[in-house]
Amino acid sequence: MKKIKKILAIIMCTCLLFSMVGCSKTENNVxxxxxxxxxxxxxxxxxxxxxxxxxxxxxxxxxxxxxxxxxxxxxxxxxxxxxxxxxxxxxxxxxxxxxxxxxxxxxxxxxxxxxxxxxxxxxxxxxxxKKVDKNVSNEVVEKRADVVIIGGGATGMSAAISSAQSGAESVIVLEKASSIGGNAIVSGGYFEYISAPDELRPENTEGYTQVIENILAIEPVDEVHADMQKELKKQYDEYLASGSTKVFDSTYLAALDYLQLESYSTPESMFGFATLLDDTANWLTEMGMTWKPLTGIVGYTWPRWSSPLEGYEGHGYFDLFNKTIEKNNYPVEIMTETPGKELIVEDGKVVGVVAKDSKGTEYRIRANKGVVIATGGFSANMEMVKKYNTMWESIEDVTATTNVGTMTGDGIVMAEKVGAQLALMDDIMLFPMADPFTSTTENIVGDDGDALFVNKEGKRFVNETLDRYTLSAAVLEQPDKMHYLISDNTNSLIKDGHTFNGYDVEEMIEGKQLFRADTLEDLAKQIGIDPEVFVATITKYNESAKNFKDEEFGRISFSKNSTIDEAPYYALPRVVARHITGGGLVRDDQYRVLNEKNEPIEGLYAGGEVTAGMSGISSFGDGMYIGKILFEK
Ligand SMILES: Cc1cc2nc3c(=O)[nH]c(=O)nc-3n(C[C@H](O)[C@H](O)[C@H](O)COP(=O)(O)OP(=O)(O)OC[C@H]3O[C@@H](n4cnc5c(N)ncnc54)[C@H](O)[C@@H]3O)c2cc1C
Incomplete structure (x- = not known):
């Protein structure tokens, strides 16, 4: 009997044990x-x-x-x-x-x-x-506004404000992410401030003078080009006569400068672009924007780039936009986590947008004046990049992107479905200076517009002031497809233990995102380069910088701080990342999206990186013009 009891007890315990194990596997208690x-x-x-x-x-x-x-x-x-x-x-x-x-x-x-x-x-x-109850909604909500803007980044938010300023009574901005800003908010916030006041301009140098002389000496491609050179010469002579020591700039110089970089542009289109930049800087300044001193940036070395003095980098613009909307009580409704899904077309005219929020509620929003596509580029969509790429041999190797995750080309896909024409789709701009661990561009140590690149063999390999396409192609040919940005005490732009953009230097060193040494030899050892080769490279580079003459790579743009000769020295590892897509929707000068026959698709407008040939936060200008075009009488 005792034995039977014991067996029963064992069986019961075993059952209990099984049921407990089972318990941890049931859905509610996992x-x-x-x-x-x-x-x-x-x-x-x-x-x-x-x-x-x-x-x-x-x-x-x-x-x-x-x-x-x-x-x-x-x-x-x-x-x-x-x-x-x-x-x-x-x-x-x-x-x-x-x-x-x-x-x-x-x-x-x-x-x-x-x-x-x-x-x-x-x-x-x-x-x-463990399954989670997702609370899916099947609701369909009808809405109406004067204008519906798809995308709340640079173009979208400036279009919203400009529409309200120009008389729109209701503006809806659909934003896929959980907050506005897109790539523009994570950007360095560098904007081309052509007519910046003297106090923001750096001192002129022989190198800058040389750049202007070269631009004036170029054989003009047409009459417009020749006239622009004449106008620039006149302005430049006036500047020289004024005795100013600050660096020169004008819309003519900017247009002629960019003409050399953009192979598909014309002198006229570049002058239009430079005018947009000037108008936009004035519009932002009138709105209350305050600016940092001008600098050059990688690929665009003329010091005409400024960023918000208040607010962190790209955030400064959106802080200002939010304040402006609030202060003026502008009728702007921003619907976050509500991506535009498709365009509503009636009788060949775009009359609205279907959007869906994260809970599943569908919004069918009709627009009285028009729908604006402002969804940015598609660098975060590797499949789409691969589909259109013909520019880069091994785009699959460029796994990093600097973009926020929502930049997947939705606007291009939506507009293509209603017959929009696409152009320049293979224009995939890579960025030659992203962090190898996080892909960010913002933890730069050094002046990216006045940089020295050294490869893993300790050698320079390119004129660092060239455009980003050339620089990226050059980096992709280096061992391990990476390079180091070398800087020193005077040009590292480190202040109070933080990088120019506020990253903690000690943390970066600890995480091997940055190397620092008191001698060039020690720096070389830390990054696994032969010290002799490295020192020889720096010595030669310093000579070129001092003489504004780089026999090896033909660089002429150097500043007073270009030389690497004051400890501590820094080496910042950098890789190439997918950055900007130059292709997209074709539009006319009224920002109307065109179909394959070059006719406007009624009711449909677009601006910013989603359009062919436009990119950068100069897209604020597209938004500003769109609002005026739609609503100013
Ligand atoms: C890291 C980084 C640094 C940069 N630095 C600079 C710089 O200093 N200066 C400069 O000129 N340029 C810079 N750029 C480029 C610049 O940020 C972009 O070219 C610019 O923001 C393009 O403006 P946009 O309005 O077309 O797109 P964005 O500003 O990117 O805005 C697009 C918006 O559309 C939203 N969206 C996408 N799909 C949908 C959908 N289906 N429905 C609703 N919303 C949608 C996105 O979430 C985003 O908010 C930088 C880019 C990056 C990534």
Whole structure:
């Protein structure tokens, strides 16, 4: 009898054990069972670096999740930092949908959470598999506005403000990401401020004088070109007579300067572009924009680039736009996480847009005056880049992109479906100076408009002031398709332990994103280069910079700070990344999208990087003009 009791007890215990194991596998209780306590977890990389979280566990649940450290982009990833932790707690799950435009950040947060779960002896795989009630909506909402703008980046937000300023009574901006800004908000914010006041201009140098003389000496391609050169000469003579020591600039110089860079442009179109830049800078300044001193940037070395003095880089513009809308009570409704999906066409005319929010609600929005496509480029869409690329031999190797995740070419696809004409689609601009770990362009140490590039063999390989296509092609031919940007105490632009854009130098050094040494020999050793070769390269480069004469690569643009001769010395590893797409919708001078027969598609407008031949935050100008064209009488 005793024996039977014992066997029964064993059977019961075994059943209990099986049912407990089964319990941890049932849907509602997956992953339950932790070693209670507070844990810190860290991800490998978000967009700009690792994300750290702190989690409190009791023995059967996740009590709280908090992101304690991150370097993710302010604004664009705010909702990810806020929402993902609370959704993990609410659903007791790691099966959480990413937020559009912040996918990498969401993944990093979930990775850091998983790290904590593992430490607390939880079941990561079960939490990842746990189904979450997504609350899907089947609602359809009808709306109407004077203008519907698809995309709330540079073009979209300036079109919204300009429309309101010009008399629009209702403006709807559809934005795919969880906040406005697009690539423009993560950009360095560098805008070509041609008529900047003298106090923002650097001193003139022999190198700059030489550039102007070269532009004036070019054989003109047509009469317009010749007239522009004449006008520039007149302006330049006046400038010389004025005795100014500040660097010269004008719309004629900008137009002729860019004419050399853009193979498909004409002198007339470049003059139009330079005028747009000038009008836009004035419009922004009138709105209240204050500007930093002018500088050159990589690929565009004339010092005419400024960025917001207030607000962080590209953010400065959107801070100003938000303030302007609020202060003037402009009738602008911004619908975030609500991507435009298709255009509504009636009798051959575009009359509205269908959009869908993250809960599944469909919006059918009709536009009285027009629909504006402002969805930017498609560098974040590798499949689309591969589809159109004929420019680069091995685009598959360029896995990094500087873009935010929503830049997937949606506007091009939508417009193509209603018969829009596309052009320049194979114009894929790569950026030759992205961070190898995070793809960011913003943690530059050194002056990217006045740089020295050295490859893994310790040698220079290109005129660093050439355009980005040439520079990227040159980098892709170097060992490991990478290079180092070399700088010193005077041109590293480091201040108070931080880079020009505010990155912590010690953290970068710790993460091997930057190398620093008191001697050139030591710097060479740290990056695995033969010190003798490296020192010889720097010595030769310094000679070229001092004499404004670079016999090896023909560079003439050097500044007073170009030489590398004052410790500490820095080496910043850089790679090539997909950056800007030059192709897109064809439009006329009224910003109307054209069909294959070069006829306007009624009701459809477009501006910015989604259009053929336009890119950069000069797209603010497209938006500004679109608002005026649509609403000014
Ligand atoms: C890292 C980086 C640095 C840069 N630095 C500079 C710089 O210093 N100076 C410069 O001139 N240029 C710079 N650029 C380029 C510049 O940012 C872009 O060319 C410019 O922002 C293009 O403006 P846009 O309005 O066409 O697109 P964006 O400003 O990118 O805006 C497009 C918007 O459309 C949204 N969108 C996309 N699809 C949909 C959809 N289906 N529905 C609704 N919304 C949608 C996107 O989320 C985004 O908000 C930089 C780019 C990057 C990536």
């Amino acid at each position: 992953g339950l069972g932790y070693t209670a306590g507070t844990y810190t977890g860290v991800s490998k990389n978000g967009k700009n670096g690792p994300v750290k979280v702190e989690i409190k566990f009791s023995k059967d649940k996740i009590d709280s999740v908090k992101v304690t450290e991150h370097k993710e982009t302010k604004g664009l990833t705010d909702s990810a930092i806020e929402r993902i932790p609370s959704e993990v707690v609410e659903n007791q799950s790691l099966n959480i949908d990413a937020i559009s435009g912040a996918t990498i950040t969401c993944d990093a947060i979930l990775e850091a959470v998983a790290d904590c779960v593992k430490q607390a002896n939880g079941d990561v795989e079960a939490l990842k598999a």
